[in-house]
Each structure stands twice: as C-alpha cells, then as structure tokens.
Amino acid sequence: MDSIFDLFSIGIGPSSSHTVGPMKAANAFMKELKTKGNLSNVNRIEVTLYGSLANTGKGHGTDQAVIYGLLGYKPESIDIAKARLALTELINTNTLAIEKYHRIVFNPDSHIEFSGQEYLKFHPNGIRFQAFDTGNTLLQAETFYSTGGGFICTADDTTPKITTSVQPYPFNSFDELAKICSCSKMNIVEVVLANEATLTNEDKIYEKCHDIWLVMNESVNRGLHSQEKILPGGLNLNRRAPEFFKRLTHHKNIDSLNQIDWLNMFALAVSEENARGNRIVTAPTNGAAGIIPSVLSYINQFHLPITRKVSTEFFAVATAIGSLYKKNASISGAEVGCQGEVGVACSMAAGALAHILGGDIKAIENAAEIAMEHNLGMTCDPIGGLVQAPCIERNAIAAVKAVNAARMAVYNPNESKVSLDTVIKTMYQTGKDMGSKYKETSHGGLAINVSIVEC
Ligand code: SF4
Incomplete structure (x- = not known):
C-alpha cells in the first residue's frame, strides 16, 4: 500500500x-x-x-x-x-x-x-x-x-521512489484487503492507518491528513476568489469558478439540484488553479486534482464539517483504492488515457464518500467500482497540450459522478457482478489497447479538432 x-x-x-x-x-x-x-x-x-x-x-x-x-x-x-x-x-x-x-x-x-x-x-x-x-x-x-x-x-531502477516500510497488513487486491478486514475484524480505515503507522505516528497522521485538506480548501478558496479572467496558454478559456460562486451565494431561487452546482463549482475552482500552475494537492494526479477537494467540500457544505477524523478517514479509504490502481494498473494519462487520472480520482472519491455516508466495505467497493466502470475508455486529448479542455470541466463532471456512485452504492445496495479488482484490470487492459494518440500526446480527439487561434 x-x-x-x-x-x-x-x-x-x-x-x-x-x-x-x-x-x-x-x-x-x-x-x-x-x-x-x-x-x-x-x-x-x-x-x-x-x-x-x-x-x-x-x-x-x-x-x-x-x-x-x-x-x-x-x-x-x-x-x-x-x-x-x-x-x-x-x-x-x-x-x-x-x-x-x-x-x-x-x-x-x-x-x-x-x-x-x-x-x-x-x-x-x-x-x-x-x-x-x-x-x-x-x-x-x-x-x-x-x-x-x-x-x-x-532507467537503472524502475521502482518508483516511494516511502516504504514493512507493513503489518500488505494487500495486492481489494479481495485481499476485504479478507484482512474480515479476519482482523478491522475496517479499511483501521487497516490503512495500521500500515501508515509504520511510517508516521498516529497523532501525526491525523495532523498531516488535516493539513492536506487545508491545502485543498485553500486552493478551492483561491480559485473562487481569483481576479484573473482568462487562463494562460492561448486557448483563452475563462475562469468560471469566481462568477459561479457569486451566482450561488447571491441567488435565492435555488432548485432541487443545487448541490450539483456546488460540486461543479468546487471542482472548477481547483482545476482552474491547477491550470494556472498554482499550488494544489496531487490527488492522485494534478489533471484530476479538482475531484477529491470538490467531494470533500461538498461533504463540508452539506453533510458534516471536515474534522481531523473525517479528513483522515476519507484519505485512508481513498488511498487504499488509489494504491490498487497504481499497483495493478496505472495512474498515468500517458499510459492509459484519462481513465487513469480522472477515472481513478472519481473512483477514490466515490469509495471514500461511501465510507463517510456510513457504507460498509461492500458499499465502498461497489461505489469505487461503479465510478470507474463508467469512466472506462476515457481518452486523454487535451487541446493545445494544455490541462484545460477537456480537463477542467471533466473534473466537475467526475465529482458529480463520484457522489452519484457513492449514493447508489450506499442507499441502493445491489449484488454487483463486477468487482473492483476486475474493473481495475479492465481499465488497464483498455488503456493498453488504446492508440497512443489518445494517451496525452495531443495527436487525436479534441486536440486535433479544436485549434488554438492566437490573437
Ligand atoms: S484529458 Fe489528459 S491532461 Fe486532461 S485531465 Fe485527463 S489525463 Fe489529464
């Protein structure tokens, strides 16, 4: 892990x-x-x-x-x-x-x-x-x-430079993680924190998790209050989050789908900050950095405050899921397309939200699986090689999808025919089959059908 x-x-x-x-x-x-x-x-x-x-x-x-x-x-x-x-x-x-x-x-x-x-x-x-x-x-x-x-x-050592330790509960698949939970009578959060405690003491884990949330929250707020009108790079894309924020905070006639607007707005705010090259949290990549902060901001706004406990539990579940994608597939758009970036962040956010909503391990797995299943095959074709279109809006759509997947798994549980391990394997196979022009080269898709006109 x-x-x-x-x-x-x-x-x-x-x-x-x-x-x-x-x-x-x-x-x-x-x-x-x-x-x-x-x-x-x-x-x-x-x-x-x-x-x-x-x-x-x-x-x-x-x-x-x-x-x-x-x-x-x-x-x-x-x-x-x-x-x-x-x-x-x-x-x-x-x-x-x-x-x-x-x-x-x-x-x-x-x-x-x-x-x-x-x-x-x-x-x-x-x-x-x-x-x-x-x-x-x-x-x-x-x-x-x-x-x-x-x-x-x-090139000499292709093992990624990561922090390693001997973990008490190593797992290579969700199936193994579920068995550990069942045998040890622990939940996913407890297993992840026991592994993490081999690197950092428990108090510090809570503190560091909360710090990550604070940096995410800072990037949301910077994005919402930015004075910049147009993002750099030549595509002339407007920053939408600041206007969105004014409209949502001043508009009184709110309809029943209002929470979707907030999710969209939070995700746009962070993704626009990312496109500007500002400070953000990689979650688990930068192209997909708007999804998890958006879902956490949504929890904060509509469910419960993001305390140390909530942020730590959320990141623990998200890490268990994200680790499996990294280990058994890829989180690189250049290797498997956008399903490995936005798709993975969506899956991590869905599983973590399912836990926060009170879902059990089955619901967590199901939420993460649903979220990826409906991102399978998503290509990476950024216009002008910029992380702006389709990337920024795609984060908003994925944040809403993550909430939808979590709610479906927690409030309408069903015996799933597809496990999380199977969807991870499928995502990787699909990514390998995808032509290289759809894997972060800007040689296909939207990147060749929409041109940047320099003015
Ligand atoms: S389209 Fe490509 S560059 Fe944009 S978010 Fe997805 S993987 Fe990243």
Whole structure:
C-alpha cells in the first residue's frame, strides 16, 4: 500500500506527470551531481524530453518545471512568485545559477530538446539529463521516467521512489484487503492507518491528513476568489469558478439540484488553479486534482464539517483504492488515457464518500467500482497540450459522478457482478489497447479538432 502522503502530495499545476515529476527528476539529477562533487565542474547541461513529455510538454509547462528543478525548487515547497521571477531572469539572460557563484549558459530553446517521435521503452514519459565539463567530457547522465502522480524512477531502477516500510497488513487486491478486514475484524480505515503507522505516528497522521485538506480548501478558496479572467496558454478559456460562486451565494431561487452546482463549482475552482500552475494537492494526479477537494467540500457544505477524523478517514479509504490502481494498473494519462487520472480520482472519491455516508466495505467497493466502470475508455486529448479542455470541466463532471456512485452504492445496495479488482484490470487492459494518440500526446480527439487561434 502506498503511503497516504505519497498519493496526496502538495505540488504545483498543471500536471503531476508532466510538471511535478520532471521537476523532481531535475532536482534529483542536480543532487547527484552535488553528491559526487561534480557541480562546480559543470559547464553545460542538456535535457531531452521523450514521448508524451515532449508532445504535450509545452502546454503542460514541462520545460519550465525542468528549469525550476535545475534551479533547486521542489514541488512541495516552491514559492511560486519567486520561482517565476527566477525563470524570467533565466530566459532573459540565458544563464543558469547552479551554485552560489557558479553560473553556466543555459538557453531553454537549445538546451531542452523535445523528441516527441521517440518513446523510451519503459514508459511514455521519459526525460534524460546530461552534464558536461568545459572540455566537453560527459560528467553525468541519467534517464528518468515520470510514471504518473508525481512519481519518478530511473532507467537503472524502475521502482518508483516511494516511502516504504514493512507493513503489518500488505494487500495486492481489494479481495485481499476485504479478507484482512474480515479476519482482523478491522475496517479499511483501521487497516490503512495500521500500515501508515509504520511510517508516521498516529497523532501525526491525523495532523498531516488535516493539513492536506487545508491545502485543498485553500486552493478551492483561491480559485473562487481569483481576479484573473482568462487562463494562460492561448486557448483563452475563462475562469468560471469566481462568477459561479457569486451566482450561488447571491441567488435565492435555488432548485432541487443545487448541490450539483456546488460540486461543479468546487471542482472548477481547483482545476482552474491547477491550470494556472498554482499550488494544489496531487490527488492522485494534478489533471484530476479538482475531484477529491470538490467531494470533500461538498461533504463540508452539506453533510458534516471536515474534522481531523473525517479528513483522515476519507484519505485512508481513498488511498487504499488509489494504491490498487497504481499497483495493478496505472495512474498515468500517458499510459492509459484519462481513465487513469480522472477515472481513478472519481473512483477514490466515490469509495471514500461511501465510507463517510456510513457504507460498509461492500458499499465502498461497489461505489469505487461503479465510478470507474463508467469512466472506462476515457481518452486523454487535451487541446493545445494544455490541462484545460477537456480537463477542467471533466473534473466537475467526475465529482458529480463520484457522489452519484457513492449514493447508489450506499442507499441502493445491489449484488454487483463486477468487482473492483476486475474493473481495475479492465481499465488497464483498455488503456493498453488504446492508440497512443489518445494517451496525452495531443495527436487525436479534441486536440486535433479544436485549434488554438492566437490573437
Ligand atoms: S484529458 Fe485527463 S489525463 Fe489528459 S491532461 Fe486532461 S485531465 Fe489529464
């Protein structure tokens, strides 16, 4: 089982695989240079983006993320305003400060190569760094893969860099998890927290979970109160959440489907913040970062306040489900299409909400299964390579779908013919069968039928 805090990590938009992962990779490369005492000998750094990272890298801000990483910024602690100033300075001067007194020429146009035709073997999101000295001798080279959700691994060690520990209740499938629960007389939350306690003490788990909710809530509020009218990138997409908020808070004639409006609005707020490259929680990816905060905000608004207990239980159940997708399928749009991002977030949110609504383990499984079953086959075809259309609205639709799935499973239980394990397997098979043009390349679907008109 992944740690809750690996699956829900604080980062910046717009993409966990195309922004957060490459930033971490650049960071790791620089750290290695430093550890080996090579930093002061570096005269040139070359970066090559492969496959999906190259094809949608411009729209996803991959080149900028690489520069942030080379400059030493980390996704979890980055000061966005400061980083943007440093980026502008680098672009204006073509100079990269790699140590306090050591600067090298770095021209993003010539030192970052986009190699979209070339797909590396292990994963569609490949990135290679090379550092040379003044004599043009290669000092260090490393190939990384960004495998989704901000996780990275290297070509030599394809195990993603995650926090590991010996867990008392390891499980590889929902079926195994259900057996553990039945034998130990524990529920999913208790099992997950027992595993998590091998990494973090229990009080701290509650505190950290609540902090994650607070960052999510902050991103909802920033999105609702943003003064920015149009999102950057050239698609000229309006920010809709601020107007939506004014309408919902001032409009008195509320109809019976009003809760759907709130869900939509919360999801739009976070997804617009993500598209702007602002601070959000990866949940479990950035493209799908609006769904879980929307469902939690909905609980907060219409059911019960998000206390430490509620946030911890919600994230525990969501992590159990998300871990299974990550282990047995993929949470990378470049590998399995949007079903692996928005579909997985929808499934995690549905299962976690089913628990909060009082559903038992069957209801949780059923909610998570329904949510994915009706996202199967969903492609990734972002217009202009931007995480905006269809992504932003898709988060809103998925948040509503998650609530619908949870309510159906809890209030109208039925013997399901499809298990969660089966739908996870099916999602992965469907993703593997999907043509690569529908997997985060912007070579198919909406991306080729809607063009960005520069004005
Ligand atoms: S279509 Fe889905 S997977 Fe693709 S960039 Fe948008 S949110 Fe991510």
